[in-house]
Every structure is written in C-alpha cells, then in structure tokens.
Amino acid sequence: MDSVKDSVISVRNLSKSYGSIHVLNNVSFDLERGHIIGLLGPNGSGKTSLIKIFTGLINDYKGEVLIDGTKPGVISKSKVAYLPEKTYLASYMTADDAINYIADFYDDFDKEKAMKMIDVFQLDHKQKVKTMSKGQQEKIQLLLVMCRNAQIYILDEPMGGVDPAARDFILRAILQNRPEGSTILMSTHLIHDIEGVLDSIIMIGRGQLLMQDTTANLTAQGKTINEIFKEVFRNDWEF
Amino acid sequence: MTGNSDKPKNKMGMLLKNDFLASSRVISLVYIVEIVAFILFLITKGGDHGKVWRISVLLSTVVPFVLILVTLFFVVYDFNKSLYSQQGYLTYSLPVTSNQLLGSKMIVYGFWMSVSFAVAIFMMVYFAAYLEQQAGDTMQMADLFLGMFDLPSVKHIKIYAFYGLAMFFIFAFSLVSILYFAITASHVRLFQKANFVWAIVIFGVVAIMMLIITSIVDSHIFINLLLYDDGTSKIKAGDIMLQNGLSLPLSPLFYYVVQDVILFFVTSLIMRKWINIK
Numbered sequence: 001m002d003s004v005k006d007s008v009i010s011v012r013n014l015s016k017s018y019g020s021i022h023v024l025n026n027v028s029f030d031l032e033r034g035h036i037i038g039l040l041g042p043n044g045s046g047k048t049s050l051i052k053i054f055t056g057l058i059n060d061y062k063g064e065v066l067i068d069g070t071k072p073g074v075i076s077k078s079k080v081a082y083l084p085e086k087t088y089l090a091s092y093m094t095a096d097d098a099i100n101y102i103a104d105f106y107d108d109f110d111k112e113k114a115m116k117m118i119d120v121f122q123l124d125h126k127q128k129v130k131t132m133s134k135g136q137q138e139k140i141q142l143l144l145v146m147c148r149n150a151q152i153y154i155l156d157e158p159m160g161g162v163d164p165a166a167r168d169f170i171l172r173a174i175l176q177n178r179p180e181g182s183t184i185l186m187s188t189h190l191i192h193d194i195e196g197v198l199d200s201i202i203m204i205g206r207g208q209l210l211m212q213d214t215t216a217n218l219t220a221q222g223k224t225i226n227e228i229f230k231e232v233f234r235n236d237w238e239f
Numbered sequence: 240m241t242g243n244s245d246k247p248k249n250k251m252g253m254l255l256k257n258d259f260l261a262s263s264r265v266i267s268l269v270y271i272v273e274i275v276a277f278i279l280f281l282i283t284k285g286g287d288h289g290k291v292w293r294i295s296v297l298l299s300t301v302v303p304f305v306l307i308l309v310t311l312f313f314v315v316y317d318f319n320k321s322l323y324s325q326q327g328y329l330t331y332s333l334p335v336t337s338n339q340l341l342g343s344k345m346i347v348y349g350f351w352m353s354v355s356f357a358v359a360i361f362m363m364v365y366f367a368a369y370l371e372q373q374a375g376d377t378m379q380m381a382d383l384f385l386g387m388f389d390l391p392s393v394k395h396i397k398i399y400a401f402y403g404l405a406m407f408f409i410f411a412f413s414l415v416s417i418l419y420f421a422i423t424a425s426h427v428r429l430f431q432k433a434n435f436v437w438a439i440v441i442f443g444v445v446a447i448m449m450l451i452i453t454s455i456v457d458s459h460i461f462i463n464l465l466l467y468d469d470g471t472s473k474i475k476a477g478d479i480m481l482q483n484g485l486s487l488p489l490s491p492l493f494y495y496v497v498q499d500v501i502l503f504f505v506t507s508l509i510m511r512k513w514i515n516i517k
Contacts, residue, residue, distance in 0.1 A: 018428070055332050057516050078334035088328040090321070092264065104253040105333050 008033040008152055008183045009054060014063035016049050023049045025207035026063070031185060035199040038225070039187040042233050045205040047187040048085065051156050054185075055082045068151060078106065081150035085157040087137050091130035095123050095140055102144050114147040135166060142170060146177035153184040159193060167193050195225040203232055250335045254343035261321075262313060262347055269309050273302040273358065284369075300366050303359035310355040314348045314415055315422065323426045323434075327516040337510040341503065345415055352411035357404065395485050398466060402487050409495050416499045417445050420506045427513045445502070453494045462490040 007030035016024040023046035031037055041047050052058040053065055056072040067076035089098050095118050103111045118125055121139045129137060145153065158174065159167040167190065175197060178184060188194060201218065203211040210232055211218075218228055276298035283292040321330050322340070330340065421442035424430065430437035465473045467484035479486050 052516070057328065057331050059512050060515070074334050074336055077332055080332075082328075082332050084328040084332075086325040086328055088325050090261070090326055092261075101257060104248060104257065105250060105335070107248065 006033045007031060008068055009185070010064075010066040012064040014050075014053070014061060014065060016046070016053065016058065016061040022207045024061070024204075027204070027207075027209045028063075029202060029209055029212055031183065031202070032200065033183055034181050036184045036186070036197055038191070038194060038198040038201040039185055039204070040189065040191060040201055040225075040229055041187075041204040041210075042189065046207065047204065048156055050204065051082075051084075051154055051185075051187060054154055055080060078108075079151045081106075081145045081148040081153045083141060083145040083153075083155040083158055085160055087129075087134075087141070089129045089137070089141065091128065093129050094126050096125045098129070098140060098144060099147075102148075106148055108149040110147050110149060114143060117143045117147060135162065138162060138166075138170070142173055146173055149179050151182055153178065153182060153186075155184065155186045157187055157189075159188060159190050164193075171197065191226045191229055192224075198225070201225060203229065205233060250333075251339050251343065254333075254335060254339055255346060258317075258343050258347040262317060262351060266306075266310055266313060266351055269302065269306045272298065273306060276302060277362075296366070300362060303355070303362045306355045307352075307359055310348070310351045311414075314352065314418055317348070318344055318419055319422055322510070323422070323514075323516070331514075331516055337507045338504075341419065341507050341510065345412065345419065345503065349408070349412040349415045352415055353408045356407045356411055360403075360407070395466065399485065399487075402464075406492065409492050409499075413449070413495050413499050416502045416506070417442055417449070420445060420502050423506045423509050423514070427509060428515065431515075431517075449495070449498050452498065453491055456494050457490055460490060461488065462493075463487060464489050 009031040011030070012028050014024050014027045015022065023044075027050075039047050039050070049058060053061050054067060054072060054076075056077055059072075065072060068079055070076050093101065096115075099111060099114045099118070103109045103114075115125075121143055123132075123136060123139060123143075127136075129140070132140070142158065145155070153174070155174070159170050162170065171194060174184065174186075186194065186198075195215065198215050200214045201211070202209065211228075215225060218225060276295050279291060279295035280299050283289070283295060286292065320326055321344075333340075421438045424441050425434040425438035430441075460476065461478055462474060462476050463479050464487040465475055465479065465481060465484060466487070467473075467481070469483075474489070
C-alpha cells in the first residue's frame with residue numbers, strides 16, 4: 001500500500017494476538033490528516049484492539065505505530081481525544097467534577113465551552129455519574145471529548161446501543177464541535193447512519209486490512225458503503 | 240489552547256491533587272469520627288466518667304484500628320478500580336507516564352497509611368499511660384514510653400520517636416508497594432482469569448521474599464546507629480547492644496527502601512508494557 005503524503009496515523013506490519021487468536025496480522029496502512037474516517041468491521045474484527053493500540057491502552061503488539069509522528073505515549077495521548085465504548089468515569093463524580101478532572105490534564109480542553117454544553121445537553125452540573133442514565137453518561141463522555149481542541153479524535157462505537165434520535169444528536173455534536181483540520185477516526189457497525197459524513201473508510205476483518213479508500217471512490221459505481229460492507233463480509237455469515 | 244490558561248499544567252501535581260481528593264472522600268470521615276471522639280474524651284475526662292466519657296474512650300481507642308483497615312481497604316480498592324476496571328480507560332489514556340500514575344498513588348496512599356499507623360500507635364501509648372494514671376500509678380507518658388521500648392533515658396525518646404516514625408513510613412510504603420505490585424501483576428494476561436486469587440498469592444510470595452532477602456543481607460551487613468548517653472553518636476557495623484546508650488538498626492530500613500524502589504519500577508514497567516484494560 002502506498003504511503004499517504006500527510007499521514008496522521010501510520011501503521012506498519014502491526015500484529016496483535018490474544019494467546020493463539022490473531023486479531024491483527026501484519027497490517028499496514030496510513031490515515032490521512034483532516035479526514036473523517038470510518039473504521040469498519042464486524043464484531044470481533046479487531047477494531048477496538050486497534051483503537052486501544054492507538055490510544056496507548058495496549059502495548060504488547062508487534063510492528064510500528066506512529067501517531068502524528070510519535071509512538072503511542074505521553075505526547076500522542078495529549079494530541080488524541082479518545083471516546084471509549086465503556087463508561088469510564090468514577091461513579092462518585094458529578095458532571096462538574098468530570099469537567100474539572102479533564103481540564104486538569106489536557107491543556108487543549110475548553111472548560112468554559114464544556115460548562116455551557118452541560119446546559120445544552122440538558123445535564124445537571126451536580127448530578128453524580130452513578131445516578132445518571134446510560135444516555136446521560138454517554139452525553140457527558142461525548143462532551144468531555146468534543147470540548148477538547150484535539151488534533152485527532154478516536155471514537156469507539158460512539159453510537160452503539162443508543163436509539164436513532166440519540167445517534168443523530170451524537171453525530172451532530174461530533175461534527176459541530178470538531179476543530180477545523182482535525183482528524184476523526186470512528187469505529188462503528190452502524191454504517192448507514194454515518195456513511196454520508198465519512199471522507200474515507202478502512203475495513204478490517206479476519207486479522208487483515210480488507211479495504212481502504214475514499215468514500216467518493218467507493219461509491220462512484222453507485223453502491224453505498226453499507227452494500228460494499230455486506231459484500232466484503234458476506235462470507236463471514238454464510239453457512 | 241483554551242481560554243482557561245496557556246500555561247501547561249504540572250501533570251504530577253494534578254494527579255496528586257485528584258488522588259488526594261478521591262482518597263480523602265472516605266478516609267477523612269473516619270478521621271473526623273476519631274477527632275470528635277478524642278475531643279469528647281478530653282472534655283469529659285475530668286468529670287464523673289459517665290456514658291459520654293465511656294463512649295469517647297471506646298471510640299478513641301477502636302477507631303484508629305478501624306482507620307488502618309479502612310485505609311488498607313482503600314489502598315487496594317482505589318488502585319484496582321481506577322487502573323484496572325473501566326475507569327482504566329480514562330486513567331491510562333491521560334497524558335502522563337506510568338511512573339507518574341504509580342508515584343502519585345504511592346505518595347497519597349503511603350501518606351494515609353503512615354498517618355493511620357502513627358495515629359493508632361499514639362492512641363495506644365496515650366491511653367495506656369492514662370489508664371496507668373487512673374489505676375493510681377504516677378507513671379507519665381514518657382515513663383511508659385521508656386518502659387515499652389526499653390530506652391535508657393528520657394533524652395532518647397525524641398530520637399527514638401523520630402526513628403519509629405521513619406520505620407512506620409517505610410513499613411507503610413513497603414506495604415503499599417507490595418500491594419500495588421501484586422494487583423498489577425495479577426492483571427497481566429497470564430493471571431487475569433483468576434486475578435483476585437493471584438493477587439493474594441503474589442502478595443504473600445513477595446512479602447515473604449522481601450523478609451528473607453532483608454534477613455540474609457542483614458546477616459552479612461548489619462549497620463547500627465549508636466547513640467551514647469554522653470550525646471555522641473556513631474554508625475557501626477555488627478550486632479551491638481549498648482550499655483551506655485541506644486542502638487538503632489539502620490540497615491533493615493535501608494534494605495526495605497531499596498526493595499521498594501525496585502518494586503516500584505517493576506510495577507511501572509508492567510503497567511507500561513503488559514497491561515491490557517478490559
């Protein structure tokens with residue numbers, strides 16, 4: 001695969017296994033700066049493992065990963081705004097506590113904007129995480145990520161497990177709050193909801209990189225990304 | 240940059256602040272109970288020793304030991320929760336090194352552990368002296384201290400108290416560092432399925448190994464601080480009992496500090512290289 005000229009994430013010969021299970025097997029690719037990129041693949045295809053490697057949560061892998069020119073570590077973590085699929089806030093924290101916590105560690109966090117967004121998102125400043133509904137917890141986590149003026153946003157299934165109205169809200173919040181020129185890598189299997197906003201896609205499965213291209217090229221022949229996805233992974237569900 | 244401040248923040252300072260706030264949520268409540276009970280005791284001790292006095296004595300003497308247990312529980316609970324539960328997704332994605340993450344928790348919980356031990360010992364000595372006085376004995380706290388620790392004279396109390404405090408700090412930090420090592424090691428893939436059991440096993444093995452290593456090295460190089468009654472002092476090797484002063488063993492403390500430092504860096508290395516947050 002040709003190297004992208006202005007690559008924000010560069011992966012070379014990346015392999016990751018859990019015991020005898022190889023989730024990523026000698027994968028190489030580059031992600032272009034400034035794009036909204038869909039990381040697509042069925043459940044268990046290695047999307048979350050790949051994201052955890054990018055965000056420094058997994059370190060026992062083979063190969064080379066560079067995030068804006070540096071290996072995953074303190075420098076890359078200060079440039080990446082990461083939204084995991086899990087609820088990661090301490091249960092005793094209030095919305096304000098969570099904002100103050102993030103503001104303490106990220107110099108690019110806009111605290112004033114976050115305080116305003118609490119009201120826009122119809123959250124209570126003093127409500128504790130443990131008493132919030134799942135939707136409210138997802139809102140506060142999304143808010144914490146999108147109030148950073150980061151270069152790279154890595155969002156793991158940001159619309160997983162929420163109703164269609166909430167999906168629309170989340171997508172709008174991401175697009176409206178994204179700083180100009182930033183890169184968004186978004187893993188999902190709800191392709192239909194996001195394919196209109198993606199600049200490019202990357203499909204992984206069976207431990208391999210199966211497809212990487214711009215959405216303009218892929219849809220030039222009249223097929224949707226959803227249809228292409230089904231074609232690529234059809235064999236995985238045949239019996 | 241945001242509108243808040245363009246000056247980069249001291250990340251270690253921020254970790255310390257947040258760890259201290261998180262830990263003091265519960266631990267400080269127990270301290271408040273202890274302080275209130277002790278104040279009540281001081282107010283009522285000159286009176287008729289009624290119900291309030293009896294409750295205050297009971298609380299003042301029991302709560303310090305509850306404090307040790309609560310602190311110990313929190314050392315384990317907070318470390319496990321903030322690093323190896325879903326909260327780990329946040330903690331490990333912070334722009335800080337594993338040394339800073341671990342160092343902050345070691346300092347904060349080592350501090351709480353040391354203070355809890357010190358409060359328990361102080362209360363024990365204080366109430367022992369108080370009960371002696373109540374029994375008609377004219378013994379003062381200083382006399383009790385001399386008797387308990389076999390000290391030759393009152394002037395040695397201050398230095399022995401300082402030595403004891405250092406000992407508590409080192410013991411508290413050793414305990415915390417072994418616990419953190421055991422919890423971290425139990426979360427590597429090999430032990431992850433039964434990590435609770437493995438954490439206990441690893442804790443036991445490391446604690447015993449540290450004792451054995453200390454006693455083996457100590458049997459070869461044993462260093463004392465000798466404090467003579469005439470005010471002079473000397474550092475000397477060998478097992479020495481002084482008739483005209485006090486002998487304080489220095490080498491075991493030093494060996495524990497060295498082992499704690501090694502354990503710290505090994506734990507940090509495991510966190511950096513082999514931990515996979517589920």
